[in-house]
Amino acid sequence: MGRQESLFIKGYERACLFLTVWIGRIMAKILDISRFPELMDFLWQAIKPSSRRLTQAEEQEARKVFGDSINYQQVHFDEKSLIAWLGAKKHKCSGMGITSFRTINFNKKIKTAPGNSDMKWLIHELAHVSQMEHVGSKYMIEATYARATEGYGYAPGAKPIFLTITVNSRLQLL
Ligand SMILES: [Zn+2]
Numbered sequence: 574m575g576r577q578e579s580l581f582i583k584g585y586e587r588a589c590l591f592l593t594v595w596i597g598r599i600m601a602k603i604l605d606i607s608r609f610p611e612l613m614d615f616l617w618q619a620i621k622p623s624s625r626r627l628t629q630a631e632e633q634e635a636r637k638v639f640g641d642s643i644n645y646q647q648v649h650f651d652e653k654s655l656i657a658w659l660g661a662k663k664h665k666c667s668g669m670g671i672t673s674f675r676t677i678n679f680n681k682k683i684k685t686a687p688g689n690s691d692m693k694w695l696i697h698e699l700a701h702v703s704q705m706e707h708v709g710s711k712y713m714i715e716a717t718y719a720r721a722t723e724g725y726g727y728a729p730g731a732k733p734i735f736l737t738i739t740v741n742s743r744l745q746l747l
Pocket residue numbers: 697698701746747
């Protein structure tokens with residue numbers, strides 16, 4: 574195919590991607606307004622009765638980093654997360670944390686103590702919660718967009734943007 578034609582197709586793909594992201598942003602906004610994150614948190618926690626909240630020591634450490642920017646009362650951990658466990662298996666890593674709105678999924682029980690590596694891991698995952706608090710669901714669209722355009726390159730015909738709920742389950746926030 575001619576150079577001009579391939580440039581045209583590239584431009585067309587780009588336009589499609591931008592349009593999809595734009596629609597995604599609007600959808601995320603609507604979802605935020607309609608309290609979608611709260612609903613998701615509620616559902617997550619309903620199917621995860623084993624989840625726990627931050628311990629006092631963890632909250633104290635987190636406050637040094639995030640101050641009042643996170644609603645700590647609403648943060649939950651699932652330390653027996655199937656998704657995180659599967660993710661760890663797939664990527665052959667010992668530790669996997671997946672943050673979904675205000676629920677943090679770990680593939681194993683974490684043993685936090687001030688300054689230790691599990692505490693640093695927890696703080697890292699809380700950073701994603703903080704991003705969620707500030708940007709809202711849009712954050713997930715942006716993260717996926719960044720992946721589609723930079724991380725993996727954009728393959729023709731691929732659909733980089735899914736509904737937020739799919740994005741959420743697909744994103745592994747490492
Ligand atoms: Zn991360």
